[in-house]
Amino acid sequence: MSSPLRVGPLRNARLLDAEPDGTPGPADLSGPEIIEIAEAAGIRGRGGAGFPLAVKLRSVASAPGPVRYVIANGEEGEPASVKDRFLLRERPDLVLRGLELAARAVSADRAYVYVSDPSAARRLAAKRGDTPADIPVDIPIGVVAVAPGYVAGEETAVVRAVDGGPALPTVKPPRPWQEGVCGAPTLVSNVETLAQLALAVRLGPEAYRGMGTPESTGTFLATLSGAGRAPGLYEVPYGIPLRELVTAHMGTAAGVTGLLAGGFAGGLLPASALDLPLTHAALARAGSTLGCGAFVLLAGDCPVGVAAEVAAFFDRENARQCGPCVTGTSGVAGVLARLTVRSATVEDVARLERWGAALAGRGNCATPDAVTALVGSLFRHHRDLVDAHVGTECERCAATDVTADTRFRVSWEGS
Amino acid sequence: MKVVIDAAVCDGKGYCKRFAPEVFALDEWGYGEVLVDEVPPEYEANARAALEACPLQAIKAV
Ligand code: SF4
Ligand code: SF4
Numbered sequence: 001m002s003s004p005l006r007v008g009p010l011r012n013a014r015l016l017d018a019e020p021d022g023t024p025g026p027a028d029l030s031g032p033e034i035i036e037i038a039e040a041a042g043i044r045g046r047g048g049a050g051f052p053l054a055v056k057l058r059s060v061a062s063a064p065g066p067v068r069y070v071i072a073n074g075e076e077g078e079p080a081s082v083k084d085r086f087l088l089r090e091r092p093d094l095v096l097r098g099l100e101l102a103a104r105a106v107s108a109d110r111a112y113v114y115v116s117d118p119s120a121a122r123r124l125a126a127k128r129g130d131t132p133a134d135i136p137v138d139i140p141i142g143v144v145a146v147a148p149g150y151v152a153g154e155e156t157a158v159v160r161a162v163d164g165g166p167a168l169p170t171v172k173p174p175r176p177w178q179e180g181v182c183g184a185p186t187l188v189s190n191v192e193t194l195a196q197l198a199l200a201v202r203l204g205p206e207a208y209r210g211m212g213t214p215e216s217t218g219t220f221l222a223t224l225s226g227a228g229r230a231p232g233l234y235e236v237p238y239g240i241p242l243r244e245l246v247t248a249h250m251g252t253a254a255g256v257t258g259l260l261a262g263g264f265a266g267g268l269l270p271a272s273a274l275d276l277p278l279t280h281a282a283l284a285r286a287g288s289t290l291g292c293g294a295f296v297l298l299a300g301d302c303p304v305g306v307a308a309e310v311a312a313f314f315d316r317e318n319a320r321q322c323g324p325c326v327t328g329t330s331g332v333a334g335v336l337a338r339l340t341v342r343s344a345t346v347e348d349v350a351r352l353e354r355w356g357a358a359l360a361g362r363g364n365c366a367t368p369d370a371v372t373a374l375v376g377s378l379f380r381h382h383r384d385l386v387d388a389h390v391g392t393e394c395e396r397c398a399a400t401d402v403t404a405d406t407r408f409r410v411s412w413e414g415s
Numbered sequence: 416m417k418v419v420i421d422a423a424v425c426d427g428k429g430y431c432k433r434f435a436p437e438v439f440a441l442d443e444w445g446y447g448e449v450l451v452d453e454v455p456p457e458y459e460a461n462a463r464a465a466l467e468a469c470p471l472q473a474i475k476a477v
């Protein structure tokens with residue numbers, strides 16, 4: 001089912017309104033100058049981990065080797081996020097300007113845009129010039145389209161797919177900045193991060209830092225969904241209370257009983273989290289993550305049922321390659337599903353908690369860690385409710401099929 | 416010396432732990448797990464033996 005998407009700035013849009021025309025390009029700045037701007041602006045990655053962009057740029061720029069690559073990562077594996085699709089469909093020029101700047105910063109020989117969204121791929125293809133595979137900008141840019149998947153946007157999966165292999169994560173190290181495409185140093189950067197780089201170059205670092213907090217600078221794109229409302233995409237200054245964002249989206253935050261933060265990566269948070277400021281540090285302190293900026297709002301949903309649904313998603317979407325992830329996630333999803341139909345035992349609950357903790361760091365990508373966050377948060381905030389699901393039927397759980405494709409997927413056909 | 420196990424390759428069974436119990440353990444599901452960030456010099460020989468013994472060559476020295 002596709003819903004209309006509300007798009008709006010909170011307080012002040014600048015990324016959503018930025019015109020790539022008039023933004024200094026790679027011809028106007030040297031590589032080190034671009035890296036200095038990224039550093040002074042304090043840009044952090046918008047794909048999930050929040051890693052400082054300047055550090056990544058510098059690592060690739062100074063890695064040995066005659067050849068370097070940059071990849072704009074637009075494969076939004078998070079089902080609750082829509083921002084990357086939005087940017088590629090509606091603001092592709094800003095993303096491409098950021099990609100050119102990043103390519104200049106690391107002296108790349110070739111750049112790629114990596115997408116799974118067919119509509120974004122079409123939009124980019126429409127910008128192609130005479131060379132069929134390339135978009136005519138200052139550096140050859142190829143478009144690589146892959147089938148969508150939760151792990152397909154993970155950085156090593158991206159490199160593998162651009163190399164012509166399957167979009168599956170590999171063991172780290174090496175990381176792409178050490179050995180990426182064809183074994184050469186490669187920058188893999190989220191498309192919003194690149195758009196933010198273009199914005200920082202346009203505004204200058206000082207004005208860029210004029211919004212946000214010293215630790216999380218600027219604005220970010222947030223996807224809000226759930227609670228029976230049409231989804232919304234907002235440009236938000238870091239540091240404002242989550243409650244303000246939710247109120248802008250729903251008119252009131254009164255009916256919100258909890259949420260999933262960081263898409264599916266940050267687990268469950270209780271309603272009291274509405275008072276958290278939207279910064280990387282505050283969400284991390286609450287045991288969660290800001291991740292890709294996606295929030296699924298819950299309005300009376302049973303947290304056990306929600307966890308069961310998200311775990312079932314991971315059980316379906318994990319790449320079936322790492323033993324602990326495949327076995328552990330399936331075990332976790334199984335106990336949670338049984339809890340929703342009153343067929344789990346006290347021993348199952350003990351196993352659930354143990355498996356959840358044991359999964360941390362047990363795969364080639366962060367999927368097991370997302371399961372750890374989910375299970376950990378369920379016990380941290382709702383232990384009594386979990387116990388109550390042993391032997392007592394939960395009406396709210398009985399009304400949902402937790403093994404069906406998740407109702408938390410944000411679909412948006414675009415304008 | 417640092418070691419990592421490619422989780423996509425490891426099939427369990429645990430030769431690694433048998434050769435270097437100071438460096439490798441088996442997790443909840445029987446798959447190999449690295450216990451230490453940095454292999455202490457006195458266990459490097461054992462770690463290398465485990466690396467060679469792993470039937471799937473899932474262990475890498477990095
Ligand atoms: S950890 Fe899980 S999702 Fe990630 S690569 Fe391994 S099997 Fe796939
Ligand atoms: S010996 Fe190799 S395959 Fe066996 S558990 Fe250890 S790392 Fe895994």
